[in-house]
Amino acid sequence: MTSTAPKADLRALARPSGAFAMLAVDQREGLRAMMAAFQQAPVTDRQMADFKMAALRALTPHASAALLDRELAWDRAIAEGAVAPGCAKIVAADVLLPGNGELVSESSIDDLVVPATVKAQGAVALKLLVIWRPDDPPEPRIALVQDFVARCRAGGLISIVEPVGRKRRDGIAWNHADGILPAARELGGLGADIYKAEMPLFGKGSESEVRRACAELTRTVQGPWVVLSSGVEPDDFPQAVDWACGEGASGFLAGRAVWRTVIGKPDIEAALRTDAVPRLQRLAEVVDRAVAG
Template sequence: MAAPKPIDALTRPSGAFAMLAIDQRESMRAMFGEYQKTPVSDQQLTDFKLAALRALSPLASAVLIDRQFAWRQAIDQHAVAPSCGLIAAADDFIPSPNEIVSDVRIDEKVEPLSVKADGALALKLLVLWRPDESAEVRKDMVRDFIGRCRQAGLVSIIEPVSRKPRDGRAWDTNDGIQAAAEELGNLGADLYKAEVPLHGQGGERAVRGASARLNQTIKGPWVVLSSGVSPDDFPQAVEWACREGASGFLAGRAVWRNVIGSRDIPRALIDDAAVRLQRLIDVVDRVVVRC
């Protein structure tokens, strides 16, 4: 029997990835801001993240945590279940007047060997793909990131997302999803985190067809994220993607988005978010085929 690969520690016994993302930062602040008139404090975000980790990490195969609001607290407070793998977000988000995340760079404050000592198995890097920006700059950043992960013995996860061009040219989100995979899906990352093609819209044939194209393009395992897909639609979108080669999900909003604004967040995490996460787990355990 072949020895287990490091990436296998992020999967369920079925071989599927069922991973929770709780690394949202200013976008999460904006979500909370929809439900209150007072400013959303850093502590409010940290408290929510820790509550979500305690409620949901016993179900997830791995969890993605940010340095800015939750990594140190989660480690020190043992908020993550021992059965759940740890992924550290290694991206530094740069805002602009028009976008919460306008650009991304590698976060130099996330030291690979330090987070590995904390128990991290992997690092994740968000990459913004725009048709009017340099492919070489993006590829150089991804190669740099992968090299840092390999040197530290950590799994590398890249998350390319399709964004509108800055120059105002005509643009199609789904074309960007495929173009990002063609550009970045063969650079050596251990795991590729993709947007659901068509954001799950357009019917089974269209979504599965676009997912099959991604599967042919990405050289290695890939999973889907939930941004752009409603929580209620995400399980079906995950199934369609996995039937065409995806190996699971790494998602946050589709699991816990509806909990924000609840008067009793700990209760809602159990009654709503955990139920949604378990449904997603059931989907990938049933559908995913790992070689």
């Protein structure tokens, strides 16, 4: 069922150009796995939280919004003022569960993220990750998104829905990129204020092929959509974002393409300044030019 309710005012999340240049630091077990590749000892929650705070301090002066998780980042970021003034705050309102050989196999709405509470703390939006599999029934996913959107509306918060493809349960091989458009057909008209999509074709293929896939996503999603960076190499992401915005995307909400290359560096804060900040600045320039032009 398509929602006909009025859309929220999204300007709080956007740059002056109207484009979205949003930073994600809500990664949980995925971040732990990235950090584990560079050390022998188990990665602690404190290590991850310290990295998130450093990333927020370095990068949010250059982002239009920042996405934080409740478990490791939200309360500490608020207490320490880690998010720069003028950068809107988004809370990840999802519980991410492992299984099926995957770091994130299922998701649900996090009832510990109370809309009224986080709004009073400065949040303007919530985000929900939805796991999409071609051989799972659509009804539970649809109900999940509808519940989330209703909670956001009732709480006066912008809703961001992020469908992410996973392997089939029956073990039959399939190309994850083939699920991006079907997921949008299923979930892109349920009233979410922003649809956060995996990059069509994961940015692989000729410019014309990627652009056609992005244009189809624009025709499918009933509202603005932005791209995430998982599945795209950091050096390739600016070009992918440029193509997506040229075909109707409104920007990005991404983390790995901005800060993944600094993981494991001996001086994280210096690496954030010299590597991650220029990456984010370049991406902001790309979306400003593409959306305004």
